[in-house]
Amino acid sequence: MTGQVRRRPGGRSARIAQAVADATLAVMAEKGLADFTVTDVAVRAGVHETSIYRRWGSRENLIADTLLAYSERLIPVPDTGSIRTDLRELLAAVADYLATPIGKAMSHALAFSGDEGRWEKVRFDFWTTRLQLARSIVDRAVERQEVPPDTDARLLLETLIAPLQFRVLATREAIDSDLCERLTNLVLDGILPRPEHN
Template structure:
């Protein structure tokens, strides 16, 4: 029988602990980056034992990668509007909103400047590969709708689209807005479309 307490606290103790650890992980990363990140700090902030964290996540690197992916999936969902142009605009706008937040900036810097050790290379590779794999569904759907050529390189398109925002975040520290996202989308997408399609482009 489900108790009244369980009804008031959906997900149970395990879910609450996982959320506390995820929140603590993001906080420690934002404050210390990856180089000085420790599970000890996370455990102290989350109010749990280190052994509990290792038992569930296995390693510090797994904890970081899983937490970053879950956080980014929540803040940067993959849109499905029925049009690749509007899908890419919405995706890039979500990325821009994420990178404009203090924690988004901190996460971006942590991944970019975490060093060349193998463990951090794997975290970076796993994070970006998974995120790009999720977002490539936008291009796959567009190919099925014959909006873009069948040989469109989804990863290259997405990397080209997102790179200017990352550059501004990490290098120039310039702000960006929705208008920039729209212009970047048009610039990248029009570059892969046949010229006749570009001239007939319809704004959503």
Template sequence: MTEPSHRSRRTGGRSARVRQAVVDAAVTVLLERGPDHFSVAEVATKAGVHETSIYRRWRTRENLIVDALLATSGAVIPVPDTGSVRGDLIELARSVATYLTHPAGATFTRAAAVHVDDETIAAARRKFWESRLQLAAVIIERGIQRRELPRATDARLVLETVIAPLHMRVLLTHEPIDDTLPERIVDLICAGLSGTDTSISALSATGGPRVDD
């Protein structure tokens, strides 16, 4: 996957240029200070605009943080095609883990989780995640076509179950994501999808059952 980027396409017009300057400054401050110490005043200084102008347009620091991230997200997590559902899900989980353990990726993820009171920005965030889940759903669709998975498999639920434990460690428990975690998560999910009778304790100890590819 690519390293998070904070460049975006520039459009014409003074308003667009000012917005781009604020967005670029916001991402810079976010990377330098993190979401907890993000300051609108510092963004205004870096962008060369009045702080009141930022509040007039975005209203809250949280709205600015999320809008800037959505407008400048250049991070791409590729959809793997290894020939098996298990392999694809492991590669996807590893890519997500790599992104989350990158300092910029971890910062962006924490910042993107903040509450916003602007419905337009909230809707853009929902659309952002929907598009990525839909893109990755091809992994499950291929698995159904290869008869590795039941036809009624819920692609969104499977994908959410793969990535949620990784995000939990970054956002909630602040535990490290070790190299074996992506595979252990996927094997636990594959065991459930295949109806394998394997205890959670056994999965934790052995790294999970293998699903026939």
């Protein structure tokens, strides 16, 4: 015996963090952001509020971290070797996410959370991080010379994702794979150089 404590991977700390994350998603789905409380999360997760504040510091940090971890798990950034395939797969993953009860609830919560500074920060942190992760698709395409070097990655991604959000928040129409493909083609065909006619 060495006397050293051997920590098990995925031990009590990991289980508590997962319980809090699951509870956070459930409370957000039920109550949105306006009525979200750490107390509700603590009760649902079976932990003390102080444990949550000690780890995350604030309600807003808890929400932002949970949303990012959840979206990264459900919406991985593809790397297929082709920007057209990458974007189509990314949009399909976003569409699948938005079709889930939690995905719909999160979209509504982020969109209608008001203009208070704390919610503005949550929205900004979430979307900035997600777009920064996804821009690697465009960066790789520039290196492969698939798209012009001055391609605005953020604008391209916003243009692709906005119609999906519009359907979820405004028209409540279903999103199918055909829409994802048409959006991808529409945006890429708009930025790719056009052949010169003699």
